[in-house]
Amino acid sequence: MLETGLILRALARNKIGALLIALQIALTMTIMVNAIFMIQDRQQQMQRDSGLDEANTFYLTNTVFGQDYNIQAHLQTDLHMIRNTPGVIDAIQINAVPLSSSGWSMALQHEPGEDKDAVGSAIYMVDEHAINSMGLELIAGINFTQEDIELRKDGQSTWPAKTIITKAFAENLYPDDWQSAVGKTVYISQTQPMQIIGIVKALQAPWNGWNGVERSMLVPFHRESKGSYYFIRTEEGRRDALMPIIEKALAESDKERIIRRVTTVEDTRKRSYRQHNATNKTLTTVVITLTLITGFGIVGLAIFSINRRTKQIGTRRALGATKRQIMSYFMMENFIISAIGNVIGCIGAVGLNMWLVSTFNLSPISFELITFGVVALFIVGQLAVLYPARKAAMIAPATATRTI
Amino acid sequence: MLVMKNINKIFQTADIQTHALRDFCLQVNEGDFVSVTGPSGSGKTTFLNIAGLLETYTDGEFLLDGEDVGKLNDNGRSRMRNQKIGFIFQGFNLIPDLNLYDNVDVPLRYRGFNAKERKRRIEENLERVGLASRMKHLPSQLSGGQQQRVAIARALATDPRFLLADEPTGNLDSEMAKGVLTLLEEINQQGTTIIMVTHDAELAQRAKRTIQVKDGRVSELEIVSPQMNQAIA
Numbered sequence: 001m002l003e004t005g006l007i008l009r010a011l012a013r014n015k016i017g018a019l020l021i022a023l024q025i026a027l028t029m030t031i032m033v034n035a036i037f038m039i040q041d042r043q044q045q046m047q048r049d050s051g052l053d054e055a056n057t058f059y060l061t062n063t064v065f066g067q068d069y070n071i072q073a074h075l076q077t078d079l080h081m082i083r084n085t086p087g088v089i090d091a092i093q094i095n096a097v098p099l100s101s102s103g104w105s106m107a108l109q110h111e112p113g114e115d116k117d118a119v120g121s122a123i124y125m126v127d128e129h130a131i132n133s134m135g136l137e138l139i140a141g142i143n144f145t146q147e148d149i150e151l152r153k154d155g156q157s158t159w160p161a162k163t164i165i166t167k168a169f170a171e172n173l174y175p176d177d178w179q180s181a182v183g184k185t186v187y188i189s190q191t192q193p194m195q196i197i198g199i200v201k202a203l204q205a206p207w208n209g210w211n212g213v214e215r216s217m218l219v220p221f222h223r224e225s226k227g228s229y230y231f232i233r234t235e236e237g238r239r240d241a242l243m244p245i246i247e248k249a250l251a252e253s254d255k256e257r258i259i260r261r262v263t264t265v266e267d268t269r270k271r272s273y274r275q276h277n278a279t280n281k282t283l284t285t286v287v288i289t290l291t292l293i294t295g296f297g298i299v300g301l302a303i304f305s306i307n308r309r310t311k312q313i314g315t316r317r318a319l320g321a322t323k324r325q326i327m328s329y330f331m332m333e334n335f336i337i338s339a340i341g342n343v344i345g346c347i348g349a350v351g352l353n354m355w356l357v358s359t360f361n362l363s364p365i366s367f368e369l370i371t372f373g374v375v376a377l378f379i380v381g382q383l384a385v386l387y388p389a390r391k392a393a394m395i396a397p398a399t400a401t402r403t404i
Numbered sequence: 405m406l407v408m409k410n411i412n413k414i415f416q417t418a419d420i421q422t423h424a425l426r427d428f429c430l431q432v433n434e435g436d437f438v439s440v441t442g443p444s445g446s447g448k449t450t451f452l453n454i455a456g457l458l459e460t461y462t463d464g465e466f467l468l469d470g471e472d473v474g475k476l477n478d479n480g481r482s483r484m485r486n487q488k489i490g491f492i493f494q495g496f497n498l499i500p501d502l503n504l505y506d507n508v509d510v511p512l513r514y515r516g517f518n519a520k521e522r523k524r525r526i527e528e529n530l531e532r533v534g535l536a537s538r539m540k541h542l543p544s545q546l547s548g549g550q551q552q553r554v555a556i557a558r559a560l561a562t563d564p565r566f567l568l569a570d571e572p573t574g575n576l577d578s579e580m581a582k583g584v585l586t587l588l589e590e591i592n593q594q595g596t597t598i599i600m601v602t603h604d605a606e607l608a609q610r611a612k613r614t615i616q617v618k619d620g621r622v623s624e625l626e627i628v629s630p631q632m633n634q635a636i637a
Contacts, residue, residue: 009501009506010502013542014501312499317482318485320487322479397485400458401453401458
């Protein structure tokens, strides 16, 4: 028969040790649940779809240093050469790369005027090959045509008349019906009209920590700039082989520019989330360490408690307790302490989460995660007390008659 | 009935072998009050531990109520201790964190009685030892004699056939010792068999039979207490 009532009353008269372990469990629960929550949050961020065909895309920087260099002519030559390289699906010039942490942003508004509300967005200057080159999915409207592409000089403040935006951006601009965005006129730079001609499923901004990371727009520009990116998409599995080939071809075709930083989008993603990964590893280490410390704390307290109660355990055995009943006693005692710790821990976890939510704009912790924390700590507690409980069960009943 | 035939108990460590009991033979009949005396190290406590199933023996034959104890496993011995044997220890061995009610409750829970039955037995036995009014007290709030009475109540609560007492008055002053001994005599008169280990000769004489243990053997048998003879006469 379980001795729950007796254990509770005995614990009530020996509060300190049990309370310390319960508080340790509570603290572990509070930190563990919130750390896992933060890990999950970062994990979800890292798993967001960039919209790109990441496995088959790479980019490089093209920096011109020659005087009287005909950028426009060289751009056409370069793109023609790259696009016609066997294994290349398509290529574009672009002003920024998603997830690269460096890019441009503008804002669109429904009505012209300085005092009108505007929604911020990343802006990518591309041509009609962008959707194919980046592996985007056009889910409404149409693509740019060659005639739409304008030449943009450095410092130019006017914008083309057309744009393609992401679905997330469309949902933000037209919450009731995102598809209705197609054909609508919006305003850039407060007063310049721009017609939305298409919507792509996804295309992330260069900044993964920005809360508008899913809002991006494409504008039909070729940049007449001395520094730009070429963004290239290859056939499945040919990217790594084509990267040095294209780099070499570009470098040899023109000695008045430097080709640098040939990088896959996958590497860019890794770099972009390096801090997330490091934080997650740190948090994981904290969770494991805390859990182990709690486990060892339980083992320590249980062994101390058993050593202190050796004669008492011998007496219980003498009074008829089986080894199993002695084990059950200590397992139940730990279960009760864990339950107290978990209740306090749940309150602490929710409290800390409320603070995190209000301070860092995180989403609230899930019930499932709290349940997971409770179950995990119960299991840790029971596993930790298993060895001391077995040790207690092995105490001989004859201990009861020993005078020392 | 308790029957021991040629019981040997050898404690073996890496270097030393100690023969604690040698061909120990004893029969205790139902209703007996046997005192076991002997000098320190004679084997009294080893005998009590084996008789109370607290310890196993090396060889020999031990029948308790007709059951061969040597054939019982650890669970079987625990069950038999709980059902047939009550213990009274020199140091009382009460659980300090539990009040008197809960202390008496401990063996009853191992027996599996329901709450109502446990309550009845606890109250009845605390009443029997004169401590019913103090059942919510902790052991530390009682005198030594009262604590030993609680231990007796705990031992009796399961209605044991045998009551084994290990120096039951060893930690008590003479007045308290008399009170405890009187209580044990009453319990014996009500039919419970008592085996009491003591090295107090005066105390031993209060038993119906006294046996002396020396060097692990029963050296004197069937010394019938003169007081008992008088009482019987």
